[in-house]
Amino acid sequence: MTDPMPISLVAHTAFCPRRAWLEAVGEQVDNIAIERGVADHTRVDARSDDRVRRRRSVDVVHEDLRLVGRCDVVDVAADGVRVVEFKAAPIRRRAEVTMAQEVQLALQGLSLESMGHTVVGHSIYFTTQRKMVDVEITDTVRQRARDLVELTRATVESPAAPLPLVDDPRCNRCSHASVCLPDEHRQPPLVRRLAVSDPDGQVLHLTTAGSRASLRKSRVEVVRDDQTLASLPIERVQGLVVHGNVDLSSALIRELLWRRVAIIWASGLGRTVGYARSAGAPNGLPRAHQHVQSAHGRIDIAREMVAPKIANQATQLRRSSRDDVTAAVRRLRTLATAARAAGDVRLLLGMEGEAASIYFAHLPSMLADGCRLAPSWHGRTGRGATDPLNVAFNFTYGLLAADLIRAVIATGLDAHAGFVHSTSRNKPALALDLMEQFRPVVADSVVLGAINNGELKASMFVDVLGSHRLRDDGRRALTRAYERRVHQEFRHPTYRYQVSWRRAMEVQARMVLGVMDGTQDSYAGIRVR
Numbered sequence: 066m067t068d069p070m071p072i073s074l075v076a077h078t079a080f081c082p083r084r085a086w087l088e089a090v091g092e093q094v095d096n097i098a099i100e101r102g103v104a105d106h107t108r109v110d111a112r113s114d115d116r117v118r119r120r121r122s123v124d125v126v127h128e129d130l131r132l133v134g135r136c137d138v139v140d141v142a143a144d145g146v147r148v149v150e151f152k153a154a155p156i157r158r159r160a161e162v163t164m165a166q167e168v169q170l171a172l173q174g175l176s177l178e179s180m181g182h183t184v185v186g187h188s189i190y191f192t193t194q195r196k197m198v199d200v201e202i203t204d205t206v207r208q209r210a211r212d213l214v215e216l217t218r219a220t221v222e223s224p225a226a227p228l229p230l231v232d233d234p235r236c237n238r239c240s241h242a243s244v245c246l247p248d249e250h251r252q253p254p255l256v257r258r259l260a261v262s263d264p265d266g267q268v269l270h271l272t273t274a275g276s277r278a279s280l281r282k283s284r285v286e287v288v289r290d291d292q293t294l295a296s297l298p299i300e301r302v303q304g305l306v307v308h309g310n311v312d313l314s315s316a317l318i319r320e321l322l323w324r325r326v327a328i329i330w331a332s333g334l335g336r337t338v339g340y341a342r343s344a345g346a347p348n349g350l351p352r353a354h355q356h357v358q359s360a361h362g363r364i365d366i367a368r369e370m371v372a373p374k375i376a377n378q379a380t381q382l383r384r385s386s387r388d389d390v391t392a393a394v395r396r397l398r399t400l401a402t403a404a405r406a407a408g409d410v411r412l413l414l415g416m417e418g419e420a421a422s423i424y425f426a427h428l429p430s431m432l433a434d435g436c437r438l439a440p441s442w443h444g445r446t447g448r449g450a451t452d453p454l455n456v457a458f459n460f461t462y463g464l465l466a467a468d469l470i471r472a473v474i475a476t477g478l479d480a481h482a483g484f485v486h487s488t489s490r491n492k493p494a495l496a497l498d499l500m501e502q503f504r505p506v507v508a509d510s511v512v513l514g515a516i517n518n519g520e521l522k523a524s525m526f527v528d529v530l531g532s533h534r535l536r537d538d539g540r541r542a543l544t545r546a547y548e549r550r551v552h553q554e555f556r557h558p559t560y561r562y563q564v565s566w567r568r569a570m571e572v573q574a575r576m577v578l579g580v581m582d583g584t585q586d587s588y589a590g591i592r593v594r
């Protein structure tokens with residue numbers, strides 16, 4: 066790192082070197098909420114003293130240590146300056162000064178001194194408790210801060226990520242636990258699970274043709290013909306999927322990208338036509354490793370993309386079929402076992418193909434007795450499907466693909482460099498790889514459930530010269546059913562904790578990231594029993 070280093074990175078190192086590394090590679094989490102909260106308090110909570118001039122958001126620099134930073138507040142008096150940091154302390158309840166905070170204050174003070182100021186004191190104002198605490202910065206603290214500058218520089222310049230802490234209480238209160246996944250790196254069944262802050266949020270689907278979404282007073286508003294169809298706070302939006310002919314304002318696009326929220330555009334049939342990601346995507350080096358490993362091939366990862374899919378097809382068929390499907394399920398299980406030992410991707414694709422033909426041959430047996438759509442089924446067709454069932458599957462696979470693209474983008478990996486799907490085909494190959502395990506138990510389950518419970522009806526398809534299309538109400542019905550499904554929780558087979566299907570998509574993408582950055586030995590797909 067030849068550029069000056071932010072003081073905040075050194076404070077992260079004081080808490081945990083891996084957190085500094087995560088920040089340095091761009092994994093910034095929860096910053097918007099914390100920054101806003103602190104900024105609000107900074108405006109209202111001031112030490113009233115007419116003899117002190119208060120300066121807010123003061124940029125500081127230390128040329129020798131090659132540091133830059135920003136002090137929340139610097140109080141300027143006749144005898145010198147006092148550094149005041151504002152801390153929201155959302156998790157720690159008591160107004161206690163941590164070692165990381167001491168280090169941050171020490172480096173801010175050293176920087177101000179190097180700029181020619183006399184520093185007469187350091188304080189922290191705890192906004193949650195509305196309490197000012199003066200902090201003594203001793204020579205020992207200053208030396209520790211200097212040592213941590215060196216350690217931080219070595220950490221962030223290292224090509225390898227520091228390993229997560231093991232069973233360490235710091236992880237319980239770490240803002241980066243949702244992206245670090247400290248326990249999941251070891252892949253044992255977990256005995257504890259860290260609580261992560263609302264990682265699921267809301268994925269907003271815009272499905273009404275002719276509508277327009279824009280940003281208004283920090284809310285996303287969707288309007289058609291002067292009628293407001295939806296309005297929600299922008300901080301609740303974790304992803305945006307635009308289906309068909311819906312307009313987005315450029316202010317909304319810019320704000321979402323600034324917040325690192327991915328936007329995915331899909332055709333009315335559910336096919337992904339493009340996506341936008343923030344220029345500040347994290348994990349640049351693991352992304353480069355991903356390209357190299359994708360080009361060389363990683364059969365161990367490819368196996369774990371395909372074998373769980375076949376195992377999950379067996380489970381879905383066993384759970385949903387009205388017929389005796391014992392032989393088919395047995396064959397699928399044999400194929401799933403064989404896929405775990407496949408020597409190359411070509412063999413793997415052959416097994417996947419055989420499994421798909423067995424599974425989809427039994428599809429009518431998974432529909433309710435007398436289902437009006439069943440007679441139209443003549444086998445699985447992807448692109449160019451004309452029958453209503455395949456049209457419904459294609460649309461729902463599109464919703465799933467959008468979710469996986471979003472999950473991959475959140476990790477900073479490239480959705481287009483895969484291990485089963487060929488990178489050369491110009492498709493979101495890694496997202497499609499990760500999608501395989503979720504197809505039977507998320508997407509197929511949504512379509513079959515929506516048809517069997519009457520949510521998706523034959524009348525929701527329009528027949529144009531024998532070719533069927535989903536009407537708006539059909540797309541909405543499937544989207545509703547899909548959103549319900551991805552919010553349902555299940556027991557993660559590797560980690561043995563309850564997790565929503567949507568969160569599991571990011572957990573799986575982060576497992577691939579762990580293999581790419583060297584902190585995880587292997588990737589394991591989700592198999593549902």
Ligand code: SF4
Nearest residue numbers: 081084230236239245
């Ligand atoms: S979750 Fe634990 S290991 Fe990961 S960055 Fe935070 S403190 Fe470090």
